[in-house]
Amino acid sequence: MKENKHTPCCSIAPPDLLARLAIEGSHEQQEAAVRALATSAAMRSQRAVVGRLNRQFNLNMGQMMGFTISADRKLTVYDTQNNGRTFLPGVRIRGWGEPAVEDQGVNEAYDGSSATYDFYHDVLQRDSLDGAGMELISSVHYGVGFDNAFWDGGQMVYGDGSGRIFQVGALTRALDVIAHELTHGVTDYTAGLIYSKQAGALNESLSDVFGSLVKQYSLKQAAADADWLIGEGTLVPELGKALRSMSHPGTAYSGDRQPGHMDDYVDLPDDNDPRNDNGGVHINSGIPNHAFYLAATALGGYAWEKAGKIWYQTLVARLRPNTQFDEAAQATVDVAGEMFGAAEQNAVRNAWQEVGVLT
Ligand SMILES: [Zn+2]
Numbered sequence: 001m002k003e004n005k006h007t008p009c010c011s012i013a014p015p016d017l018l019a020r021l022a023i024e025g026s027h028e029q030q031e032a033a034v035r036a037l038a039t040s041a042a043m044r045s046q047r048a049v050v051g052r053l054n055r056q057f058n059l060n061m062g063q064m065m066g067f068t069i070s071a072d073r074k075l076t077v078y079d080t081q082n083n084g085r086t087f088l089p090g091v092r093i094r095g096w097g098e099p100a101v102e103d104q105g106v107n108e109a110y111d112g113s114s115a116t117y118d119f120y121h122d123v124l125q126r127d128s129l130d131g132a133g134m135e136l137i138s139s140v141h142y143g144v145g146f147d148n149a150f151w152d153g154g155q156m157v158y159g160d161g162s163g164r165i166f167q168v169g170a171l172t173r174a175l176d177v178i179a180h181e182l183t184h185g186v187t188d189y190t191a192g193l194i195y196s197k198q199a200g201a202l203n204e205s206l207s208d209v210f211g212s213l214v215k216q217y218s219l220k221q222a223a224a225d226a227d228w229l230i231g232e233g234t235l236v237p238e239l240g241k242a243l244r245s246m247s248h249p250g251t252a253y254s255g256d257r258q259p260g261h262m263d264d265y266v267d268l269p270d271d272n273d274p275r276n277d278n279g280g281v282h283i284n285s286g287i288p289n290h291a292f293y294l295a296a297t298a299l300g301g302y303a304w305e306k307a308g309k310i311w312y313q314t315l316v317a318r319l320r321p322n323t324q325f326d327e328a329a330q331a332t333v334d335v336a337g338e339m340f341g342a343a344e345q346n347a348v349r350n351a352w353q354e355v356g357v358l359t
Pocket residue numbers: 010011012180181184204207
């Protein structure tokens with residue numbers, strides 16, 4: 001049972017936002033928030049078990065569960081037709097290389113996972129999430145007006161959004177949301193960072209880092225020109241502009257508690273209260289997020305060319321399940337020196353010093 005306590009539950013909606021809306025929101029928001037929280041909680045144990053098996057035995061659970069394997073890139077989108085988890089993955093709608101269909105959500109999940117695959121393949125020379133061509137499985141139209149998207153340890157799942165918390169259809173429209181969730185798969189297969197406190201905040205931050213990089217890469221956008229927002233335009237406008245801001249942590253939505261400096265670190269217990277967010281994993285991730293933003297903008301050019309490669313190499317080769325902020329920071333500094341040189345190493349060290357993680 002101990003492992004379940006630290007189970008990654010990788011849904012995109014900030015749990016403290018859902019919890020606040022469940023308590024203080026309008027009647028309609030309360031109803032939507034409670035539904036999103038309840039379903040996310042139910043996914044936790046499945047994700048823990050699948051993720052652990054993937055890592056320990058190097059199994060592809062997608063294959064073991066009998067999903068279709070197509071030639072070339074393995075990517076399939078299913079429709080859960082507004083059913084719940086017992087119906088996953090749902091009805092097969094579109095596989096790799098098959099033409100676009102009428103359903104926009106299916107096409108967006110297809111395009112978003114394909115773009116994420118391309119980024120990992122072309123920029124980081126990684127073949128899918130497990131590095132061995134694992135099939136990318138997505139299921140859309142999960143639940144009824146479900147306000148969340150998540151990686152369950154074996155596949156991606158997207159709700160339609162209720163229009164009360166998330167805009168209808170927004171969760172498949174946002175490429176960085178898709179890449180964020182899929183990166184949880186990469187982290188599961190590599191560092192295996194536990195989803196609790198600082199290690200969990202590093203896990204969350206890495207998903208934001210590569211989520212933002214996949215978006216920047218698809219737009220061919222330099223670090224200086226990126227918006228550094230995660231899930232821009234996914235929330236209903238009265239709640240805020242995005243889920244997180246890497247350049248200005250704490251400003252993405254109303255009630256955003258993300259710090260951008262260790263002086264403001266929010267020390268929360270890892271209990272089952274969604275307001276405490278597994279010990280602040282979506283909250284304190286603002287600190288390593290801001291360090292990445294500072295390093296990437298200081299290095300200039302395209303963020304994936306240097307900063308992204310440094311963070312990726314650190315993720316796959318240096319981080320461990322319980323790595324803390326200061327250890328991760330030092331690891332990126334070391335990797336920057338090994339991969340590039342003194343100037344890059346200084347830029348990375350300065351970034352972590354600016355957020356108070358290194359002295
Ligand atoms: Zn996440």
